[in-house]
Each structure stands twice: as structure tokens, then as C-alpha cells.
Amino acid sequence: MRSLVILLLALAHAIAIPLPASAQGLSAARVVAVEGWVEEWDEAAQSWVRISEPTVTRQHIAVRSERLVGPQLQAFEPRDVLQGASNYGPFRVLDGKHAALMGVTDRFSPGQFQALLRDNPGVEVLELIEAPGTRDDIANLALGRMIHAAGIATHVPAGGSVRSGAVELFLAGAERSLEDGAQFAVHSWIDTYGREPGDFALDAPENRLYLDYYREMGMSQERAEDFYALTNSVPHDRALWLTAADMRGWIARLDSGPSIH
Numbered sequence: 071m072r073s074l075v076i077l078l079l080a081l082a083h084a085i086a087i088p089l090p091a092s093a094q095g096l097s098a099a100r101v102v103a104v105e106g107w108v109e110e111w112d113e114a115a116q117s118w119v120r121i122s123e124p125t126v127t128r129q130h131i132a133v134r135s136e137r138l139v140g141p142q143l144q145a146f147e148p149r150d151v152l153q154g155a156s157n158y159g160p161f162r163v164l165d166g167k168h169a170a171l172m173g174v175t176d177r178f179s180p181g182q183f184q185a186l187l188r189d190n191p192g193v194e195v196l197e198l199i200e201a202p203g204t205r206d207d208i209a210n211l212a213l214g215r216m217i218h219a220a221g222i223a224t225h226v227p228a229g230g231s232v233r234s235g236a237v238e239l240f241l242a243g244a245e246r247s248l249e250d251g252a253q254f255a256v257h258s259w260i261d262t263y264g265r266e267p268g269d270f271a272l273d274a275p276e277n278r279l280y281l282d283y284y285r286e287m288g289m290s291q292e293r294a295e296d297f298y299a300l301t302n303s304v305p306h307d308r309a310l311w312l313t314a315a316d317m318r319g320w321i322a323r324l325d326s327g328p329s330i331h
Contacts, residue, residue, distance in 0.1 A: 160174060
């Protein structure tokens with residue numbers, strides 16, 4: 071039987087997290103989800119027959135086409151230097167000590183961030199300005215570990231938006247800070263079979279992936295479980311929105327070390 075490898079590019083709405091009421095009506099961005107499997111030609115049936123299941127990809131992303139501006143969130147104006155900044159995928163170099171995250175991370179992001187640090191060894195702070203999430207959770211967690219290991223601080227300015235998988239990157243900072251008017255959103259992840267964290271035992275590898283990461287970022291086991299429960303308190307197609315004050319309260323409870331303020 072002849073074999074055929076199939077790659078299906080499925081366009082899916084990327085509004086995985088719904089916006090607050092003040093942002094309803096914004097046009098939805100789209101992402102491409104990739105599935106792969108193998109088919110063989112069945113001579114008897116005279117058709118291609120799938121002989122392997124699709125590989126599982128996981129998305130942890132919420133994209134919106136415009137910045138939320140309302141009574142609860144200050145308008146944010148990016149620095150003028152952004153227009154002439156060096157780009158490394160979703161990362162921008164602002165100056166000798168500051169870089170910014172301005173987009174969705176994916177499987178290429180760890181390499182792009184490594185190149186940024188190679189070319190700009192003086193970078194000390196990563197500002198999360200417009201951080202919708204990730205298309206690849208494994209790569210996103212690897213990126214977080216890189217940020218943490220490099221001793222890079224993370225900062226969210228007033229009007230900054232950190233959503234979904236990008237929250238893990240904020241937590242990766244050697245020092246973490248945020249300004250009033252910053253906004254965060256969390257929700258559960260989902261795989262291509264539609265499974266979410268609650269479909270697995272807490273100690274299953276699918277959930278340990280995140281719990282172990284939070285421990286590496288300095289949380290106790292109990293605090294890691296509490297924070298993970300917070301992110302999973304709403305399903306993937308909904309959102310729990312957190313203000314700067316909300317996140318400060320969680321940060322104070324999540325890590326007793328001196329690096330978070």
C-alpha cells in the first residue's frame with residue numbers, strides 16, 4: 071500500500087478568550103492550527119485510509135485585533151522607538167537594556183529570543199506590551215525558562231495586555247513588576263482533540279507540565295497548584311480578567327521570595 075503524509079492547515083478563530091464588554095465588536099484575528107497524520111491507499115476500497123491519529127497541538131492563546139481602551143484600562147501608546155526597533159519575531163529591542171514582547175509566541179520564539187540576547191547582551195528587562203499568548207505551549211515554557219535562566223526581569227507597563235500563555239512568561243522574570251492599568255487574562259489550555267486540564271488527573275503529565283514550570287519559577291507546590299487552579303477556573307473559550315491589583319495580590323501570595331514586587 072502506498073503511504074501519504076497529510077498536513078491539514080485548519081483556519082480557526084483565535085478569539086479563544088472573549089473580550090470584556092467594553093471590547094465587544096472588535097474583529098477576530100485568526101491562527102492556523104496544524105495537524106498531521108499518515109494515510110495509505112486501500113486497493114480494495116479504492117480510497118485513502120488514515121492509519122495514524124493526528125498529532126496533538128496545544129493552543130493557549132487569545133488574540134484581539136485592537137488594544138482594549140476603557141474606563142478600567144488606560145490607553146497605551148508604544149514608545150516611538152518601536153517603529154525603528156530591531157525585530158526578532160514577536161520581540162523588539164527598545165534600547166540597550168530593554169526589549170518588548172509585541173505578539174504571539176510560537177515554536178520559533180525560543181530561537182528568536184536567543185538571537186536577541188546574542189546580539190544584545192545588555193538586555194535586562196522584557197516588557198510585555200501586547201502579549202496575546204502562544205501557539206505552542208512547549209516552546210512557550212522553554213522560552214520562559216530561558217528568560218528565567220538569563221536573569222531577565224519582566225515588566226508590564228500601564229495599558230499592557232498579558233493574556234493566556236503569556237502570563238507564564240511574565241512569571242518567568244527574575245524580577246516581576248507591573249504598573250496600574252496593566253491587564254491580565256487567564257483560561258485553561260485546549261488540545262486539538264478538545265481536551266482541557268480537567269480531562270486529566272492533576273498529577274498526569276499534561277498537568278505536571280505546568281505545575282513543574284511554576285515550581286521552577288519559585289512557587290511552592292501548594293502555590294503552584296493554587297495558581298494553576300486559577301488559570302483553569304474558566305474553560306478555554308472564556309476568560310478570567312485580572313487587573314494590576316488582582317495580579318499583585320496573587321503575586322504576593324504565590325512567591326515569598328524578594329524578586330516579585
